[in-house]
Amino acid sequence: MTNKERYRRAFSTLHASYPVSWEEKTMEKTNRHFKMRPALAAGLAAVLLVGCAGAAYAANVGGIQQTVRMWLGGQSVEAQVEDHSTQDVGAYTFTVPGPDGQSVTRSVGGTAIAPDGARRPMSAQELAEDFATEVVETEDGAVWLYDHDKSYDITAHLADGQTRLTLEADGHTVYYDFALEDGEILSYTRLLDSVDAPEAYLPLT
Amino acid sequence: MRMETQLLVERYRDNLFAVAFHVCENAADADDVVQDTFLCYHTSTREFDSEEHIKAWLIRAAIHRAVNVTRSWWRRRSVPLEEYVQTLAFPSDRDQALFQAVMGLPEKYRVVIHLFYYEDYSVREIAEILHTTQSNVKVRLSRARGMLKTILKEDWSDDE
Known part of the structure; x- marks a missing residue:
């Protein structure tokens, strides 16, 4: 048996679990939304490992407890953090209040890499900062940009083809570049304080 | 060319689920990706060259959506992979x-x-x-x- 035959046999066990529907009413009931993280810029001095472990696993491990204040969806929230870091990797389980009143747990890890190649575990606060910016597409088709305490509905800008946006947040001038395909966001980058052509960026107010 | 969404669902639902599962490592998230990818096709007006072209587009859309799901804070990672494997x-x-x-x-x-x-x-x-x-x-x-x-x-x- 070839690798291809073996592979297909092993993965033929995977099947979608529930019927697909594209009726508008069904979609309204799902109340689903998607969020995107910015693409990691080349040379970024960090390795982020997001969602490496499930909540049940994390809850059984235990670890040093701490509290971190972080930004999620434009809101300041207090996260309970369990520290499972090793000598090389900062690994934490964050628990925050969820939108439906129930707490949500995520495991996040990362290693900071200095220009000389030296590595150190990232802190919980550094990893929490990664979630302070987010782009959310809601079920009604609106696109929201969150950056620390700022939130903007950028649906109309993207529909008009304006893919370069700038705003002031957390003491910085922030520049966003969106890559679109068929009107849908494929990815975006976030740059701080300086870009080649700042006049090309539309200020968000 | 365009094809009926229902026909595409019957032919490629499991393909999209499998590729999404490879990204998400979670059946609930992969199911969401499958649902949303077909909805995206159904509501788009894009024309394609062939059925293979449509399939490749669906797979690419599913991968992008799966990556977005895994990067979301609110992802539904309710069942650890090890437990899910035991159900297969x-x-x-x-x-x-x-x-x-x-x-x-x-x-x-x-x-x-x-x-x-x-x-x-x-x-x-x-x-x-x-x-x-x-x-x-x-x-x-x-x-x-x-x-x-x-x-x-x-x-x-x-x-x-």
Whole structure:
């Protein structure tokens, strides 16, 4: 048996679990939304490992407890953090209040890499900062940009083809570049304080 | 050309689920990706050259959505992968070992391996789907094969 035959046999066990529907009413009931993280810029001095472990696993491990204040969806929230870091990797389980009143747990890890190649575990606060910016597409088709305490509905800008946006947040001038395909966001980058052509960026107010 | 969404669902639902699962490692998230990808097709007016063109577009859309889901704070990772694997009916222990070995690879290797061995795409086609270079795909394939060979030994052939 070839690798291809073996592979297909092993993965033929995977099947979608529930019927697909594209009726508008069904979609309204799902109340689903998607969020995107910015693409990691080349040379970024960090390795982020997001969602490496499930909540049940994390809850059984235990670890040093701490509290971190972080930004999620434009809101300041207090996260309970369990520290499972090793000598090389900062690994934490964050628990925050969820939108439906129930707490949500995520495991996040990362290693900071200095220009000389030296590595150190990232802190919980550094990893929490990664979630302070987010782009959310809601079920009604609106696109929201969150950056620390700022939130903007950028649906109309993207529909008009304006893919370069700038705003002031957390003491910085922030520049966003969106890559679109068929009107849908494929990815975006976030740059701080300086870009080649700042006049090309539309200020968000 | 366009095809009826229902027909595409019947033919490719499990394909999209499998590729999304390779990214999400979670059935609930993969199901959401499948649902949303077909909805995206259904509501778009894009024209395609062929059914293969549509399939490649669906797979690429599913991968993008799956990546977005995994990067979301609110993702639905309710069942650990190890528990989900126990619910699957593998034809043999060797098949389960291969499944677990692949799912243990880094995400960027899993997706390339899946598109090559399961979907039977060429290196050029995989590069187009993933918006990357053919050399990048070759490197990922080579490294993934090496990892699988290390883990599976005689159960994985040298086929480069």
